[in-house]
Amino acid sequence: MDTLAEAGATRTTCPYCGVGCGVLATARGDGTVRIEGDPEHPANLGRLCSKGSALAETLIPDRRLLHPEIGGRRATWDAALDHVAARLAETVAAHGPDSVALYASGQFLTEDYYLANKLVKGFLGTANIDTNSRLCMASTVAGHKRGLGSDTVPGTYEDLEEADLLVLVGSNLAWCHPVLFQRVQAARARRPAMRLVVIDPRETASAREADLHLPIRADADTALFLGALAAMEAAGTIDRAYAEAHTQGLDEALLAARPFADIERLRHATGLEREPLARFLDLYARTGKTVTVFSQGVNQSAAGTDKVSAILNCHLASGRIGRPGAGPFSVTGQPNAMGGREVGGLANQLAAHMEIGDPAHRDLVRRFWRAPALAQRPGLKAVDLFRAVADGRVRAIWIMGTNPVDSLPEADAAAEALRRCPFVVVSDIVRDTDTMPFAHVALPAAAWGEKDGTVTNSERRISRQRAFLPLPGEARPDWWQLREVARRMGFAEAFDHPDAAAIFREHAALSAFENDGTRDFDIGALATLDDAGYAALAPTRWPAPAGGAPTTRFFADGRFYTPDGRARLHAVRAAAAPALTPERPFVLNTGRIRDQWHTMTRTGRSARLSAHLAEPFCEIHPIDAARLGIADADLVELSTDHGGAVLRALVTERVREGTLFAPMHWTGQFSGAARINALVPAHTDPISGQPASKAAPASLRRVQAAWYGFAVSRAEPEGRGCLYWAKVRAPGGWRLELAGTEAPPEPHALLGLDPAADVLDYTDRGGQRRLAAFDGRGALVGALWLAPEPVAVSRAFAVSLLDGPRFEPDARTRVLAGRPGADRPDPGALVCSCFGVGANDIRRAAAGGCASVAAVGQSLRAGTNCGSCRSEIQGLIDAERRVLQHR
Structure with missing residues (x-):
């Protein structure tokens, strides 16, 4: 364990989003923990968001799963592991390797991920291991591979700060990656000429901070970037010399884009007004130092891979890649989605960024692992995997660190699939998830603060998560559980790792094995770390080849990881608008809120994080609300062909007319009927297999309660x-x-x-x-x-x-x-989670003369930590100013 002797703190990494913030955690003698941002970590330089700041509040040990259980009854580890190993072996023997599966999590540590993939793909002989990262990043992986030849994020966080034009596409960076957004805002303050454009159907917190917001209709991103490529051609900013030297497919991509040079056609396809659309096209075509940041709004689509390709086309055609302040940049949603991709965490991948469909890669991995049963073909992707559970093709499934009964699309169908499955194992830290009741065997896992390993952030930086708390009860790390099952299945020689450090060394060695620069992912320089070196490992960006010079950005030399070294532009087509009907006239968009994470297993235990938005809600435009007779705070029933939910109405102009937004966090543990992913159809991208979570046809009606x-x-x-x-x-x-x-x-x-x-x-x-x-x-x-x-x-x-x-x-x-007296002012609804400042507090400060966010911060501290509440503060100031003007 690496500790800061002078403070007694442990350097670790936040377990939430893909920014990968460094954390200083100090375990005190009274059982409490002090959490601070690590000022030496290059991702956050000491800053933490509201969720990161509240990490100590989520370490509450209540409802922990502390002992293995078989059939709901306490068991020993030996009995539970013997039972799991025997059932898996029996299932494979009776029904073949593809009758078993493992469903994992982007909150795994890399070492957990590595052993899981080695066991399933290398020794069980099936590629039926997928992860909840399929729900958030698979389209980026597919787009990167077919455009760049590898799943490589080209740039760094510094590129976002150095860009002259930063475009956020389907990314509410201010709420979902707040610390990274604050780095962007600081860069804008230093360089006022820098421009921020946000492309999002909703007026998000990021959009309210932008120089230009384009409220695009659902699934129109491909059309917009086809228009952007056509605008580049018209402006003469296509770099033909670069394209001819380093790419293929430019002419075909331009041919597909030219119809969208007609701004009226583009306006119709995107639902945007002419003037802001033209302004964006001009900015994008003429600004050389442009970074396009994209996230779930691009990925979570039945056309997600094409959206990624349309963005890559623009950067490849103009040569805006691999240079400071220029390039496409995917921000990941989970703390180790990138690490999972590095070890082949998806069903269509092999470890170390190799391809399961490539015979040479299969041979290389088979020889390195000494795994004669290596899977020969891709496995089932998440949605198809649970369909196979439902119809009996998969008869045993091990779920680790995720909650598919709430997070998968058509979540009720996922629950029914698990109910039918002959054998379900669930490894988790708590016993009260909506998935746990389906477990025939429940295994207690180690939580953040108790486990030890590495994660990789969105800029390819590997950081350590270090333990600073003892394991409670009989909880054990995920890698340990996998190792013990593997040993019991007869694979002890290949799974003799004594600790996470040994697993990491093997992972690093495989990345360098017969590589010689032919593959992007190479951390061979870390393969020789001894235990002390692993314990002290500082944040390290890959690639880090043994004996090679470090590389900050990829593709600066114009060499890509395709057979001929050239990137590929793809002639993509604009996606059709969602198919609405008189019965389902709305487009339902789903997503995250500021202070909650996934299905609230961790953040739902913090009172502070639960105070900002304490109920599941549905955003509806005022025109739609008036037409349906819905007032603010009414109850509404939201329904699709797959399920329904009862939510609180939030009437707001933040959403487009004809669209609805509902957050995906609430589960059956926290609400009666708000499991939003039960409403989302399991409609997937044909290439990536990623579900479309942001464009479901839906209906809405007011609910009259007594x-x-x-x-x-x-x-x-x-x-x-x-x-x-x-x-x-x-x-x-x-x-x-x-x-x-x-x-x-x-x-x-x-x-x-x-x-x-x-x-x-x-x-x-x-x-x-x-x-x-x-x-x-x-x-x-x-x-x-x-x-x-x-x-x-x-x-x-x-x-x-x-x-x-x-x-x-x-x-x-x-x-x-139910209201305070005059001696106790009502703070109002919480706005700033970091310092507990309410809306009424801010209104009073504004009425008292605080005319800016900075002034409110100086008076109340609100907005001075992670900054994710600043747009709300500005909105309250503006509203108070209007009130004062009309008095």
């Missing part, structure tokens, strides 16, 4: 059985929103109240019921407000009472009011 409620409780409340419920952590307990059409639930059962609690219960003539319960010391243990309409209670005030002082008997009626 009553609405809000509750706070020290005990976890139980909302099941209501038409709508959503609960999240709060300081000192929980908060719960609920509504129903039947009679309201009994308060004692809802709040888990002790029969001996002192209860105040009041119902007025308007049907509003208010209840507060106190323990023997006078502390609030729960409160409930019910009304025929959405409850007008200050949520921030009510939540604060759980962690507040004891109430004397004559003061307890104040709780029923």
